[in-house]
Amino acid sequence: MLRYYQVLLYTVIPPIALLGYLYSPLFSRRDGLKIVWLALMATLWTTPWDNCVSLPSVPFPFLPIHPQAWSYPPHSVLFTIYHVPIEEHAFFILQPILLVLLHSILTLRHMIPLRIPQQVKAIKTEEMKSLMKSRGGFEKVQTLRRRPLMAGFWIALTALGFTILFGPTSIQAAIPQDIAGNGWTLNDKTRAFYLGCILAWISPVIALLTYLGARSMDLKGERWTYVVGIGYLWFVDTVGIRSQAWQISEQTTLGINLWKGLPIEEAIFFVLTTHLILLSSSLISHLHTLLFLAPPPYYSSRCPPKNPVRHIILLSRLVLDPPDVDTGVLHALCASEETLRKGSKSFTLAKLGWEREIRCGLVAVYGWCRITDNLIDESTSQRESQHMLQMMKGFLDCAYADAEGTQSVDDFLSNNVPESAFPAFHLFSRLLPPMIPRHAFDDLVQGYEMDLSFTATNDGDGSDIVQRSPIKTQDDLILYADRVAGSVADMICHLAWAVMEDEYGSKPNPGRKKILEKAREMGQALQLVNIARDIRTDAILQRLYIPLDTFDDRQADLDALLDNALGSPDYARYTLPLLRTAKKLRQGSADDIERLPRTARAGTRAMVASYFEIGKEVERRGGRLDVERVKVSKWRRIGAVLRCFWGWSTT
Numbered sequence: 001m002l003r004y005y006q007v008l009l010y011t012v013i014p015p016i017a018l019l020g021y022l023y024s025p026l027f028s029r030r031d032g033l034k035i036v037w038l039a040l041m042a043t044l045w046t047t048p049w050d051n052c053v054s055l056p057s058v059p060f061p062f063l064p065i066h067p068q069a070w071s072y073p074p075h076s077v078l079f080t081i082y083h084v085p086i087e088e089h090a091f092f093i094l095q096p097i098l099l100v101l102l103h104s105i106l107t108l109r110h111m112i113p114l115r116i117p118q119q120v121k122a123i124k125t126e127e128m129k130s131l132m133k134s135r136g137g138f139e140k141v142q143t144l145r146r147r148p149l150m151a152g153f154w155i156a157l158t159a160l161g162f163t164i165l166f167g168p169t170s171i172q173a174a175i176p177q178d179i180a181g182n183g184w185t186l187n188d189k190t191r192a193f194y195l196g197c198i199l200a201w202i203s204p205v206i207a208l209l210t211y212l213g214a215r216s217m218d219l220k221g222e223r224w225t226y227v228v229g230i231g232y233l234w235f236v237d238t239v240g241i242r243s244q245a246w247q248i249s250e251q252t253t254l255g256i257n258l259w260k261g262l263p264i265e266e267a268i269f270f271v272l273t274t275h276l277i278l279l280s281s282s283l284i285s286h287l288h289t290l291l292f293l294a295p296p297p298y299y300s301s302r303c304p305p306k307n308p309v310r311h312i313i314l315l316s317r318l319v320l321d322p323p324d325v326d327t328g329v330l331h332a333l334c335a336s337e338e339t340l341r342k343g344s345k346s347f348t349l350a351k352l353g354w355e356r357e358i359r360c361g362l363v364a365v366y367g368w369c370r371i372t373d374n375l376i377d378e379s380t381s382q383r384e385s386q387h388m389l390q391m392m393k394g395f396l397d398c399a400y401a402d403a404e405g406t407q408s409v410d411d412f413l414s415n416n417v418p419e420s421a422f423p424a425f426h427l428f429s430r431l432l433p434p435m436i437p438r439h440a441f442d443d444l445v446q447g448y449e450m451d452l453s454f455t456a457t458n459d460g461d462g463s464d465i466v467q468r469s470p471i472k473t474q475d476d477l478i479l480y481a482d483r484v485a486g487s488v489a490d491m492i493c494h495l496a497w498a499v500m501e502d503e504y505g506s507k508p509n510p511g512r513k514k515i516l517e518k519a520r521e522m523g524q525a526l527q528l529v530n531i532a533r534d535i536r537t538d539a540i541l542q543r544l545y546i547p548l549d550t551f552d553d554r555q556a557d558l559d560a561l562l563d564n565a566l567g568s569p570d571y572a573r574y575t576l577p578l579l580r581t582a583k584k585l586r587q588g589s590a591d592d593i594e595r596l597p598r599t600a601r602a603g604t605r606a607m608v609a610s611y612f613e614i615g616k617e618v619e620r621r622g623g624r625l626d627v628e629r630v631k632v633s634k635w636r637r638i639g640a641v642l643r644c645f646w647g648w649s650t651t
């Protein structure tokens, strides 16, 4: 025999603690609100009902019958509030916590927590630009469509519940008799009492949520949440009943058991409560995504209010009048995520460590950085590269222009941006300017400019690389690394603040200045690792990022590196000092990751760790570089990410 609190202590608290720990790096204000709201709703909605169904032999209000659906042996409970044990009140709250955590973890990999509408899927990425030109923009789509038919189904179940409770005996007589072969007849009105109570109690709330457009089975992870969540709650209930922590009345149940200790009503009860909680959880996630993708005119920030009451009011307004989403933005977001999945292993792995809304912004940032880098790399002449640089600057002018800007960003996109780069530029223009200040992107473009100096008059003999190279000193190297990678770290910080902290827009903040400095140093460190790994391949392209003034015998070093196809220079002389500097920069800034908003820390730590594995691998090989570019296995990256995810290790 177990007492009620022991059942909770042994079966419900441990999985909550485990899931809570696993999800802790990503647990944000948005999740907190979900739990508070659901715990409140569960208590308000369930307490009166629970008191009624467990009333001991007091006439059931308004009912000709006074059955008791379940009861508690006197030894089992600590104390009751009216008729409901305190442990049961705790259970109302623990069940939503358990399910919300499970839902959050199992749907973590879905960056957009909603079903992508057909109109968005129908767009072809390579035709986005012509589509926008021909239609003068992308159509808007409502992702939170009302579902009156499905709501009607739940209203019908509500009606069935009330009919079972209050209806004429003839309706009950229509149900086949002796279903379970155990001798009861449904003419005995009380046998369906518990089932009727469940349907009448929970179906109206499900009807409301369904009408509002909530859906909770569209994502693969959601379907798993049902299987695992319901299965586990059935197990808890079986433990409770078999150990006599609570008892189900035989007079008020149909007598059908799924297995010993799990009456069919109990099974249905946990299926329906799970469904209700998952509908609410996915609806609230959907609303947060809408706030990020299409903030309504009355609330321009992407960051929900810190005050929970204002947060709830905002979500209520959103659910009553959900904003339409630009189909182009949604499509470009999906396309960018897919491109990055194929192109960047570190990012793909690490992005799971950022809260969902930060992740959407990061996909937009990374997508733009990658595509602009490709535009420069794939240019066939110096002129074309310069043209691309001017195009990027022009784009930034338009995207960040105030109301009096000379050219609209849409005109610019239609007339100047190449077809292949259009989705990333379009996404940028719609999402990033209000969140990330322009200077970080300007820095990146200046980094590209530095890169272009290498190819200014590239005749391949190395003779003029000394004049062309923008990296003559260690300071030049750090400046370059800062522009191409420190700038990205800067963007990530601003994004995290915009999504998590800047409810009223960002204001000058001296504390942030220090964090930005350190973040940029971390970006520089990552770039140095990159440079060390790619010395060989870059030299083939006549690019040399090692400061010229660090060479002992400059001509001999240049010959050795640039002519690497002929021999195998001693790369360790160049890679190891770079990696040492990278490590020093990392050590100096790793602690400052902990000063970012909480839900941006794990992803940042994970990305750094995954990237630094490359540096460790070069070190492990004694600094040597082979013809094959140094690669790190997926499992090794995963190991590094896992060590950093919960902050067990920062290096």
Ligand SMILES: CC(C)=CCC/C(C)=C/C=C/C(C)=C/C=C/C(C)=C/C=C/C=C(C)/C=C/C=C(C)/C=C/C=C(\C)CCC=C(C)C
Pocket: 037, 038, 041, 042, 043, 045, 046, 070, 088, 091, 092, 093, 095, 096, 205, 209, 237, 240, 246, 266, 269, 273, 276, 277, 280, 283, 284, 312, 313, 315, 316, 319
């Ligand atoms: C098992 C049985 C039955 C018997 C034996 C004894 C026992 C163990 C008992 C137990 C019990 C329990 C656990 C219970 C539970 C319950 C629950 C969980 C309930 C729940 C409920 C919930 C609800 C009502 C919810 C609702 C929700 C809503 C309404 C939502 C909405 C939303 C929206 C509108 C959106 C927006 C947002 C905001 C505003 C925030």
